[in-house]
Amino acid sequence: MALDSGLSCTPAFKTFLWEHVDYLRSSFSSNRAYCKMMMVDRGVIWKYTNTFIHEPVNTINAVCKDDGIPVGGFNRQSKKTFKITTCTFNILTFSFNGLNGTSKIVLTCLNGLPVRFVRYI
Template sequence: MGARGPRPAVLLLLAACLALARGGPWSLLNDLFRKNHVDMPKTLATNDNAYCNKMMWQRRIYFKFSNTFIHAKDFDINSICSTGGTAAGANKQQSKEHFKITVCTFNPWSLSYTGVSSTAKIVISCLNGLAVLFVKTISASA
């Protein structure tokens, strides 16, 4: 008798087929980027610390020292890979516009996150016109 339970390979294949059927580009790396860095509209929380604790645990990003959430639409972020960005190194693009972001920093003593919201330009790595890796922020004063 075969094993029962989730079949990750089948789910991955199904997701790829659905993306191709929709006619849009699909990238597992872009999916992971969105899971780890995109939150639009920004999830409600009482303050930035509560927001970070909620998002990091909810998205299962455990014990990562620092993580940045970008509060913008996928289209606006992916546009950095073309007309909305300028080259910033090999496969890296810097946004021309500022984005609303929240940076979450892990405190190992309290096992919780501290959050700081701001506006900044961002640098991402792109693959086939899609954001696949968050590199860094460029503060408004830079």
């Protein structure tokens, strides 16, 4: 996932990209299959819940600039909605369930780049 903007790529930004960005959404037969594969592949199987954003990196980065609204601290809320899939671990079935849709997102930004997914709204 390269940066077209010329900004330096920090370790926290790289981790954010790896854990939360899947532009064009990988194709799977179901949300459950998608979440199982993505959570394992991205090494975030230890998380109870994780959200993947299906938008270009530059669109996501823009939340940390003019396309985001400050909401406290280093957090910014997107002005537009984003395509997302949220994967949640189900203790009863010992598997991940997935829910996809569109929502505004809140990100923690440092030096104009997202470093943490906070929540969707």
